[in-house]
Amino acid sequence: MATLGFVGLGIMGRPMLNNLLKAGHAVVAYGRTPAKLDACVKDGAQRGASNSDVGARASMVITMLPDGPEVEEVVLGADGILAGAKAGSLIIDMSSINPLVSQKIARACAAKGVDFIDAPVSGGEPKAIDGTLAIMVGASEEAFAKAEPILKCMGSSVTLTGPVGAGNTTKLANQIMVACNIAAMGEALVLATRCGLNPEVVVNAIKGGLAGSAVLNAKGPMLIARNFKPGFKINLHQKDLRNALQTAEANHVCLPITALVQQMLSSLIGTGKGDLDHSAIATFVEGLSNVEVKVPAA
Numbered sequence: 001m002a003t004l005g006f007v008g009l010g011i012m013g014r015p016m017l018n019n020l021l022k023a024g025h026a027v028v029a030y031g032r033t034p035a036k037l038d039a040c041v042k043d044g045a046q047r048g049a050s051n052s053d054v055g056a057r058a059s060m061v062i063t064m065l066p067d068g069p070e071v072e073e074v075v076l077g078a079d080g081i082l083a084g085a086k087a088g089s090l091i092i093d094m095s096s097i098n099p100l101v102s103q104k105i106a107r108a109c110a111a112k113g114v115d116f117i118d119a120p121v122s123g124g125e126p127k128a129i130d131g132t133l134a135i136m137v138g139a140s141e142e143a144f145a146k147a148e149p150i151l152k153c154m155g156s157s158v159t160l161t162g163p164v165g166a167g168n169t170t171k172l173a174n175q176i177m178v179a180c181n182i183a184a185m186g187e188a189l190v191l192a193t194r195c196g197l198n199p200e201v202v203v204n205a206i207k208g209g210l211a212g213s214a215v216l217n218a219k220g221p222m223l224i225a226r227n228f229k230p231g232f233k234i235n236l237h238q239k240d241l242r243n244a245l246q247t248a249e250a251n252h253v254c255l256p257i258t259a260l261v262q263q264m265l266s267s268l269i270g271t272g273k274g275d276l277d278h279s280a281i282a283t284f285v286e287g288l289s290n291v292e293v294k295v296p297a298a
Contacts, residue, residue, distance in 0.1 A: 005058030013064035055084030068101035087113030099165035120171035124231035138167035186282025235274040238265035
């Protein structure tokens with residue numbers, strides 16, 4: 001198997017890298033936090049010296065970073081992946097960023113004979129750990145054919161959605177639905193709780209009907225248990241909705257509900273909740289009515 005590269009060793013990146021190792025791939029890893037890099041080397045990865053070193057040593061490099069500026073720096077910077085990459089290699093960005101940034105990076109890579117594709121994911125830390133992420137790919141058919149076997153080591157669903165940028169546009173659509181779902185769930189359970197109902201019973205009654213969803217199944221129990229350990233942070237979801245609104249503006253599309261929920265997230269960040277799991281979006285609604293969604297005391 002060809003040696004792979006991996007840059008970005010956070011909540012999502014490390015378990016994704018581990019699934020590549022479990023599949024038998026040799027992986028050169030690099031990240032700017034020494035402790036995280038040390039942990040990945042202990043897991044079995046080879047230690048990269050820099051972004052460009054990873055680009056020089058791997059024919060296919062995966063990035064998993066917070067936002068577009070970080071991806072630009074890691075790929076296009078003076079000591080970036082592209083500086084070390086050879087013609088014919090492939091860079092797979094699995095971050096969630098503005099699709100216009102993906103297209104800009106792709107053009108710079110193409111000028112050096114390097115393929116670039118965007119392949120953002122959905123599923124959060126639990127699905128990153130068990131290798132069942134939903135992966136949305138923007139790529140040429142030729143580049144997708146090269147990347148697909150690698151992506152299937154990390155995801156149970158790998159879909160080519162269109163050319164470069166299409167993966168991130170699809171991810172923005174996903175993030176709109178998830179954030180608005182969590183906000184609506186919060187309103188529903190605040191109402192039920194204020195009316196004296198057990199929210200756990202309400203969730204169990206609802207989840208088998210039309211309002212049932214993966215969001216309700218995953219985030220409802222977290223809210224009720226007051227468990228906001230981050231699988232996907234509010235800070236990052238706010239960034240995704242900001243990118244969605246910027247993309248909408250560039251394409252003359254009105255997203256009023258997204259704009260409202262994005263403001264809710266900004267308020268939560270302002271009150272120190274940005275590093276909580278995005279299930280805590282519902283706490284914004286709780287605050288408006290001074291109701292905490294939880295199982296009533298016996």
